[in-house]
Amino acid sequence: MERTTSLATGTPVRKKSFLKRWDSPIAGYLFISPWLIGFLALTAYPMLLSLYYSFTNYTLMKPIEWIGMENYNRIFTTDEKFAQSIKITFYYVLASVPLKLIAALLVAMLLNRAVRGISIYRTAIYFPSLIGASIAVSLLWKNIFGVDGFFNKVLGIFGIPGTGWVTNPDTALWSLIVLSVWQFGSSMVIFLAGLKQIPTDLYEASAVDGAGKLRQFFKITLPMLSPTLYFNLIMGVINSFQVFTPAYVITGGGPMNSTYVYALYLYERAFSRYQLGYSSSLAWIMLLLIVAAAVAINLTSKYWVFYESESQGGKRK
Template sequence: MNRSTTTLAQASPAPKKSSYFKSRWNAPLAGYLFISPWLIGFLVLTAYPLFLSLYYSFTDYTLMQPMKWIGSRNYERIFTADPKFIQSAKVTVMYVLASVPLKLIAALLVAMVLSRAVRGISVYRTAIYFPSLIGGSIGVSLLWRNIFGVDGIFNKLIAVFGIEGKSWITNPDTALSTLILLTVWQFGSTMVIFLAGLKQIPNDLYEASSVDGANRFIQFFRITLPMLSPILYFNLIMAVINAFQMFTSAFVITNGGPMNATYVYAMYLYERAFSRYELGYASALAWIMLVAIVAATLLISYTSKYWVFYETDTGGKKRK
């Protein structure tokens, strides 16, 4: 190093440590400002109530009496001395196991039909997607209750074939089935996601398999399902989460009856919180539901390595 370089190095002072950290903070400051509305909303409206309910679950908290810490007594009471918890959990599991597969199957089959290039197909897609726009609203639930009542449209329809109808929503053997059918009918959102996935499958795969002698049945199980497995994985998780939280339909159509045949878990939680005002006990029920949903999601995620395939540079490859 020559003398001029040494003099220049001595003349240029090293950056101060405080200015370094200041520059590191100022760089992402704009990003923090932009996400601050969402961040504040998440902390105030989601995170704070979530952890507050966890604290309430360990207390004897009602609106009529002061809060009292009781430890894990709420959870012990739920699992050992609460028959309604067992009943509601059983109904909910039956609802999830029946509604989720049927909804996915219906959505996939309709998506495959609507993926074809047919004249006026956009009108059909809109008409089929429309029930999902109104969702599980009170109006739809009231309409469904009238359809499957004694004098409903469904009984009038089957009467044409000489079948005597009944009140499907007041029969313990068929009440839950009507709620499952309502959920399956609202498959529009799931169908749209499947339809987008079907559009991404190259036609060359079907053409090449046809040359090799594969029929539509083989193409479905060897091409369509593997290529759609990531989409199926996403729809399955979302459907399970929504099914566990089903409330409006059961509350409006059957009010949990008859004979608790449609008394789902969310209804029992609602009754404890807003009818009996046992907020501590209801918080414990809510956290049990959260743990059940997380457990179901983790189970699906664990098994996904056996049936979900992702596209790589070398083609479809099983995830490890």
């Protein structure tokens, strides 16, 4: 409050300062209104609309018809492609996520050194993650692992006969997995930030006690890095469940449906067959699968995620 004097009576009068006028919660809502409006219009409303459509027979060709749980009943009882796409997606997630985390952690440890020009190396290694799993990268990958691609030409130098990696049912999915592992830059940067938070005193003390590099890795690096590993694991699982562009561009779900991932099946139902109600049901099942996977990881995290506050007598929340 600012204290002023009335000209008429000469008595002190309290006057609200400019900042005090914004004490109302309304001011906060005004500041976040651009984000709030965008969230309600572009996220919350489409999600609720999709939930409604999942209980309807919506095909764009006729009026919307409420059918209750019939879409879900068909998915779990008669839809063979659903089960196939789930199986392929789980295989992709279980293979790509651990390999990607291992590659990201190893490279992060190599880059966590005081070497001349290390920033250039970090930028160069992170660069593939900037372009992501785009259409251009997918087309490039398709050419590299084609019958006459670069990878087979390299194998030919050593007298090893190559195959059409993206056209062979036994190797097509692994081509997509390798592409996912190649894009480890984001996880690597997060691991690198976590490594820099580990006190060097721990390594020095363990070295005095005779601990080697391998023992230091499993007894110091991994426990101290476990919260970062937990975050990268959650994000990796969420992103892997939603893989679409590489499968759509590189293989189109083939050969012989060997790369027919869940998101590709959802896309086909929605935009090839125009079964928007059915595809909405598939989308909500995907959401539940991702939530279930995240909850399972969270429940097991108490056994392997170490927080520094716990070592000081604090309780994990």
